[in-house]
Amino acid sequence: METILKTVDLTKKYDNRTVVDNLNLEIGKGEVFGLLGPNGAGKSTTMNMICNLIKPDFGTVEFMGKDFRKNKKELSGKLGYIPQHLAIHGNLKAWENVELFTSLYGIKGAELKERINESLEYVGLSERKNDYAKTFSGGMKRRLNIACAIGHHPDLLIFDEPTVGIDPQSRNFILEKIRESNKSGATVIYTSHYMEEVEAICTRIAIMDNGKIIASGTSEELKKLVSDDTNSITLEEVFLTLTGKKLRDM
Amino acid sequence: MIGYLIKNNFKIMFRSGVNLLIYIIGPVIISAVLASAFSALFESYEAAGDFKAGYSIEEDSELIPYVDILKEIGEENGVYFTEYEPGTAEESIRDHDLGGFVEFGRDSYTVYKTDDAKTEGTVLNYIMSTFFTAMISGNADEIDIHVEHPDHAPAIDSTDYYGIIYIVYFGWLAIVCAAGLLSNELKHRIPERLNISGLSSFQIYLSRLVPLVSAVALSLGIAAVFNSLLLGVHWGNILLSSLIVLALIIAASAFGLMLYEFTGSMVAAIFIAFALIWAMGFIGGTFESYIMSSLPESLKNLMPLYHSNRALVELSSMGKSDYVVSALAYPGVIAAVCSVFAVGTAEIKRRVR
Numbered sequence: 001m002e003t004i005l006k007t008v009d010l011t012k013k014y015d016n017r018t019v020v021d022n023l024n025l026e027i028g029k030g031e032v033f034g035l036l037g038p039n040g041a042g043k044s045t046t047m048n049m050i051c052n053l054i055k056p057d058f059g060t061v062e063f064m065g066k067d068f069r070k071n072k073k074e075l076s077g078k079l080g081y082i083p084q085h086l087a088i089h090g091n092l093k094a095w096e097n098v099e100l101f102t103s104l105y106g107i108k109g110a111e112l113k114e115r116i117n118e119s120l121e122y123v124g125l126s127e128r129k130n131d132y133a134k135t136f137s138g139g140m141k142r143r144l145n146i147a148c149a150i151g152h153h154p155d156l157l158i159f160d161e162p163t164v165g166i167d168p169q170s171r172n173f174i175l176e177k178i179r180e181s182n183k184s185g186a187t188v189i190y191t192s193h194y195m196e197e198v199e200a201i202c203t204r205i206a207i208m209d210n211g212k213i214i215a216s217g218t219s220e221e222l223k224k225l226v227s228d229d230t231n232s233i234t235l236e237e238v239f240l241t242l243t244g245k246k247l248r249d250m
Numbered sequence: 251m252i253g254y255l256i257k258n259n260f261k262i263m264f265r266s267g268v269n270l271l272i273y274i275i276g277p278v279i280i281s282a283v284l285a286s287a288f289s290a291l292f293e294s295y296e297a298a299g300d301f302k303a304g305y306s307i308e309e310d311s312e313l314i315p316y317v318d319i320l321k322e323i324g325e326e327n328g329v330y331f332t333e334y335e336p337g338t339a340e341e342s343i344r345d346h347d348l349g350g351f352v353e354f355g356r357d358s359y360t361v362y363k364t365d366d367a368k369t370e371g372t373v374l375n376y377i378m379s380t381f382f383t384a385m386i387s388g389n390a391d392e393i394d395i396h397v398e399h400p401d402h403a404p405a406i407d408s409t410d411y412y413g414i415i416y417i418v419y420f421g422w423l424a425i426v427c428a429a430g431l432l433s434n435e436l437k438h439r440i441p442e443r444l445n446i447s448g449l450s451s452f453q454i455y456l457s458r459l460v461p462l463v464s465a466v467a468l469s470l471g472i473a474a475v476f477n478s479l480l481l482g483v484h485w486g487n488i489l490l491s492s493l494i495v496l497a498l499i500i501a502a503s504a505f506g507l508m509l510y511e512f513t514g515s516m517v518a519a520i521f522i523a524f525a526l527i528w529a530m531g532f533i534g535g536t537f538e539s540y541i542m543s544s545l546p547e548s549l550k551n552l553m554p555l556y557h558s559n560r561a562l563v564e565l566s567s568m569g570k571s572d573y574v575v576s577a578l579a580y581p582g583v584i585a586a587v588c589s590v591f592a593v594g595t596a597e598i599k600r601r602v603r
Contacts (some may be wrong), residue, residue, distance in 0.1 A: 028277055051442075051446050052445070052446065053442055053445055053603070054603055055601065055602075057601060065486065067464070072448055073448050076446065076447055076448030077447075077448070079446065081442075081443065081446050083439065083443070085438055085439050086438055087438045087439055087442065087443045088438065088440075089258070089434055089438075089440070090262075090430075090434065091262045091265050091430070091434070092258055092261065092262060096258055099254055099258065100254060100255055100258040101443060101447070103251070103253070103254035103255065104251065104252075104255065104444065104447035104448075104449060105251050105447060108253075109252070109279065112254070113453075148443075149443075155393065232307050
């Protein structure tokens with residue numbers, strides 16, 4: 001399988017504390033890659049380094065075969081980032097929000113209009129395109145957040161806990177859309193604390209703790225690490241067995 | 251690439267009811283209130299010119315050594331003092347057509363004014379109170395009093411003065427207009443999305459500066475039209491005045507955005523900007539008219555607001571001003587320097603993250 005993203009010895013330290021420790025990841029084109037880990041495991045820092053928001057102390061991120069930091073201008077348009085927070089403007093209408101973020105990738109005019117309609121259609125917000133984002137429910141804002149990140153047709157989509165705080169219908173809708181995106185060729189990196197979501201959509205899962213990948217594989221492969229009877233064990237039990245039950249937010 | 255970002259940022263600013271209230275209604279209401287409150291002050295000043303004044307002094311007065319200094323200052327300001335016998339103030343004014351009279355007691359003075367010469371009385375009162383204050387603090391021989399006599403017709407009145415000055419003042423507070431946008435950006439971490447898209451620090455800065463300048467300029471333009479239509483404010487040379495206002499809005503926006511980059515907090519940026527602009531306005535004629543102000547000219551000249559205020563007021567009243575060049579150049583330098591610092595700070599923050 002062709003590699004779309006590769007981290008080589010990725011390392012980040014804060015105040016002598018190693019948050020990401022020589023991380024080596026390889027994500028193939030067309031994969032839905034799930035990244036799990038308890039709070040403070042280093043997932044967000046890893047994501048931020050992949051997205052070029054944080055500079056690694058050591059190591060590189062190779063995106064589509066090139067050093068991402070050195071080829072940022074060329075490669076930025078091939079990445080779509082759906083942050084955990086709702087990075088949208090309440091005082092803009094739905095279509096204006098999509099226009100704002102899609103246009104950042106040099107798309108304009110009739111093509112931009114087409115992309116806006118397509119993105120809003122994709123997340124089921126076409127009917128509400130002229131409404132202000134501040135009038136939307138939590139689930140609708142989440143969907144708009146996604147629409148803002150897909151208008152430029154990225155090859156790699158990074159979802160950082162996109163289903164936090166929304167109802168089951170909205171969550172199901174988002175997961176369906178991630179599957180659809182993947183079927184139409186996009187590679188997906190997905191982080192979440194909801195194990196059942198990760199198990200449902202990810203083709204490969206990595207569990208991260210203390211800045212390192214402690215296990216990776218398919219859901220079945222991870223379960224086998226803990227028990228031979230993979231039907232009687234959940235991914236959450238695997239996760240707790242591997243990372244421990246001690247609270248991390250203390 | 252950033253055209254749509256600029257357009258949408260402008261929409262966010264211009265759709266804010268608070269911004270419209272501050273930048274359109276605010277200057278109109280404050281101008282109207284202050285113009286009304288200080289109209290008498292400006293009216294009395296309107297007819298100021300050279301005039302004769304009388305004085306008398308008691309034999310045992312402690313003020314005798316200062317009289318010559320006072321006469322000298324009077325002459326410098328077009329007030330010519332003549333000595334008369336003590337106790338003859340009222341008849342001297344009447345018989346010798348004096349603009350006013352000062353009666354020096356042992357350690358005090360009394361100013362006599364008439365209804366026929368209100369302006370002269372006000373000028374005399376101003377000279378005496380400034381002189382006496384300096385004398386008490388022991389600086390009488392170093393005192394530098396200037397009663398300015400703008401050679402304009404018609405003279406500036408309080409409506410024109412405050413109608414113009416508060417457009418300038420609100421213009422310098424431009425950063426407030428970006429509060430909603432920048433707070434929302436910060437709260438929802440929108441700059442991260444902008445950074446991921448590959449925008450440079452300079453592009454992000456421009457995407458804030460251009461809509462901020464446009465929104466404030468448009469709002470204040472509407473306020474200025476309201477001021478003209480509702481209050482009757484005269485702007486003199488409209489093209490030049492518009493350029494001066496635009497220059498100061500660009501400078502104020504760059505200054506505010508620089509403070510925002512420095513502090514990383516909208517509240518802190520607005521607080522610092524407000525405090526500095528208030529102090530500059532205090533010296534530069536926003537609250538106390540710079541015409542009446544006794545502050546040193548050198549201090550006033552340091553304030554960019556003073557240059558904008560004076561150029562616009564003189565354009566309104568005289569149709570020309572020696573301050574036009576500095577009212578354009580001073581904000582130009584501020585805008586350039588603040589932009590460099592703002593972009594530089596954003597870039598450094600981005601690289602060390």
